[in-house]
Amino acid sequence: MTNNPVISARDLxxxxxxxxxxxxxxxxxxxxxxxxxxxxxxxxxxxxxxxFLRVMADLEQPTGGQITxxxxxxxxxxxxxxxxYVFQAAGLYxxxxxxxxxxxxxxxxxxxxxxxxxxxxxxxxxxxLSDFEKKFPWQLSGGMQQRASxxxxxxxxxxxxxxxxxxxxxxxxxxxxxxxQLLDLWRRTxxxxxxxxxxxxxxxxxxxxxxxxxxxxxxxxxIIESTLPDERPLEIRDSPEFIEIAQRVREGLRAGHGPx
Amino acid sequence: MRRSFFPVIVVVxxxxxxxxxxVVPMNIKMALTDAERSGMVVTxxxxxxxxxxxxxxxxxxxxxxxxxxxxxxRPRLPAPHQVTIELWNSTxxxxxxxKRSLIFHGWITxxxxxxxxxxxxxxGILLAVGIVYSRAMDMxxxxxxxxxxxxxxxxxxxxxxxxxxxVGVQGLLPKAIISAYLSFFPVVVGMVKGLRSPDxxxxxxLKTYNANSSQGFWKLxxxxxxxxLFASLKIGIAASLVGAIVGELPTGAVRGLGARLLSGxxxxxxxxxxxxxxxxxxxxxxxxxxxxxxxxxxxxxxxMS
Numbered sequence: 001m002t003n004n005p006v007i008s009a010r011d012l013x014x015x016x017x018x019x020x021x022x023x024x025x026x027x028x029x030x031x032x033x034x035x036x037x038x039x040x041x042x043x044x045x046x047x048x049x050x051x052f053l054r055v056m057a058d059l060e061q062p063t064g065g066q067i068t069x070x071x072x073x074x075x076x077x078x079x080x081x082x083x084x085y086v087f088q089a090a091g092l093y094x095x096x097x098x099x100x101x102x103x104x105x106x107x108x109x110x111x112x113x114x115x116x117x118x119x120x121x122x123x124x125x126x127x128x129l130s131d132f133e134k135k136f137p138w139q140l141s142g143g144m145q146q147r148a149s150x151x152x153x154x155x156x157x158x159x160x161x162x163x164x165x166x167x168x169x170x171x172x173x174x175x176x177x178x179x180x181q182l183l184d185l186w187r188r189t190x191x192x193x194x195x196x197x198x199x200x201x202x203x204x205x206x207x208x209x210x211x212x213x214x215x216x217x218x219x220x221x222x223i224i225e226s227t228l229p230d231e232r233p234l235e236i237r238d239s240p241e242f243i244e245i246a247q248r249v250r251e252g253l254r255a256g257h258g259p260x
Numbered sequence: 261m262r263r264s265f266f267p268v269i270v271v272v273x274x275x276x277x278x279x280x281x282x283v284v285p286m287n288i289k290m291a292l293t294d295a296e297r298s299g300m301v302v303t304x305x306x307x308x309x310x311x312x313x314x315x316x317x318x319x320x321x322x323x324x325x326x327x328x329x330x331x332x333x334r335p336r337l338p339a340p341h342q343v344t345i346e347l348w349n350s351t352x353x354x355x356x357x358x359k360r361s362l363i364f365h366g367w368i369t370x371x372x373x374x375x376x377x378x379x380x381x382x383x384g385i386l387l388a389v390g391i392v393y394s395r396a397m398d399m400x401x402x403x404x405x406x407x408x409x410x411x412x413x414x415x416x417x418x419x420x421x422x423x424x425x426x427v428g429v430q431g432l433l434p435k436a437i438i439s440a441y442l443s444f445f446p447v448v449v450g451m452v453k454g455l456r457s458p459d460x461x462x463x464x465x466l467k468t469y470n471a472n473s474s475q476g477f478w479k480l481x482x483x484x485x486x487x488x489l490f491a492s493l494k495i496g497i498a499a500s501l502v503g504a505i506v507g508e509l510p511t512g513a514v515r516g517l518g519a520r521l522l523s524g525x526x527x528x529x530x531x532x533x534x535x536x537x538x539x540x541x542x543x544x545x546x547x548x549x550x551x552x553x554x555x556x557x558x559x560x561x562x563x564m565s
Binding site for chain 2: 057058059078079081083084085087088089091093094095104105107108109136137138
């Protein structure tokens with residue numbers, strides 16, 4: 001394995017053609033993400049953070065510049081199942097059990113039955129849902145459903161995890177708990193994580209690198225390397241270091257917003 | 261269940277009451293003619309005199325004849341109890357193999373209905389899959405499917421029977437094809453909607469797994485379409501029954517509920533017509549109820565109810 005960045009964007013841009021004329025969702029994006037980094041994308045709506053994540057996942061096509069995932073194009077990365085993607089909604093199939101939902105990508109990718117069963121067990125343990133394999137989604141709370149959807153994205157061995165506001169619809173307390181669990185999971189699995197959020201505390205708490213973005217046109221206005229240690233109890237959010245980083249993120253957001 | 265029982269019973273009794281009340285003026289002229297023939301005094305006398313009189317006036321002038329309106333042999337409108345007795349006699353009191361058994365005729369129609377429903381549903385699902393996966397079919401098939409339903413079935417049914425007869429196909433199949441002609445349409449419309457019901461996120465998700473389109477069909481689109489399919493099947497089965505009955509009418513068929521309706525109207529056997537009608541209604545209600553039950557069980561097991 002070389003030391004090349006896992007994700008590398010050069011002068012990336014994406015313009016949507018709409019009925020009201022072209023919309024520049026992304027312009028002049030330059031970013032490197034190394035293996036094992038936890039990178040948050042933060043910014044107001046319309047700043048292109050979700051679009052950028054979708055470009056990495058080959059769900060949107062850039063109109064300019066280059067981007068590579070594991071040194072290949074996003075399309076090839078998707079075909080080689082290089083990443084797991086967690087959407088805003090859990091999107092579990094109601095007709096499948098939790099175990100069955102996690103098995104879905106494994107069935108599609110052609111894992112053997114015994115391998116499927118083992119992997120389902122493993123990832124359920126990872127997200128602390130071992131007792132719920134045979135339950136149906138409606139029997140679980142929203143937070144548990146989202147954990148199951150993370151387990152589903154982890155079930156196959158992608159070493160990149162792309163998450164699009166996965167906890168956006170959950171309440172504060174559940175969110176704190178899931179953030180803690182996610183950090184723990186990241187430390188144990190050493191995955192590279194791209195995480196879209198619009199919560200400053202969430203971004204600062206989770207990330208090794210925070211990418212601040214701003215809208216019209218969608219662009220990166222600041223990249224902040226976190227100085228927080230890898231070991232992060234929830235109380236770290238009251239430390240001066242944490243508050244300082246949060247302050248810088250806030251300034252980045254304000255600068256991007258212009259004089260409004 | 262218990263809450264809906266009372267209103268349902270009230271409506272049924274109200275309908276039966278209206279029916280009984282309507283029987284009197286509908287049949288009064290016939291009853292008076294019979295009474296006059298057997299020597300009773302009727303005001304005004306002579307069928308000719310009474311022809312243009314209002315039925316309600318005749319009832320008022322000849323109240324003695326009211327009772328007779330409920331027991332005519334060939335009434336214009338048979339009374340509910342007459343139809344009930346005929347239904348009882350032609351089902352419970354007849355051997356199933358008898359040509360006079362309503363169950364025998366019902367089975368003839370039901371078999372065509374079920375075969376037609378199976379053909380129609382199968383065809384409908386296939387067309388829907390084609391429409392969802394092929395843009396060319398989306399553009400070309402749907403207008404024809406809609407056009408097919410604008411043709412009155414009474415106009416096209418005889419042609420189907422005659423054309424198939426000329427190539428040697430007779431009996432069950434032509435009727436089933438008319439059934440299928442009526443029942444494929446709701447299935448196409450419902451299944452197209454159902455197969456397209458997964459949202460962008462769900463489709464994107466499968467894309468991230470690099471799933472091929474057959475995996476997308478079996479694992480996401482088909483299960484997602486189940487609520488839509490069942491709604492369509494309920495309409496489809498009722499349409500199938502109508503198709504089978506209509507298919508029996510133009511050929512002078514001697515067997516089936518349609519044949520009972522036809523022969524009843526040839527010979528003025530209104531009681532037979534009404535009992536065949538009620539038999540058909542009962543059959544339709546049972547078929548829809550069976551599909552409703554299958555829907556409840558399936559969707560509950562799929563966690564979609």
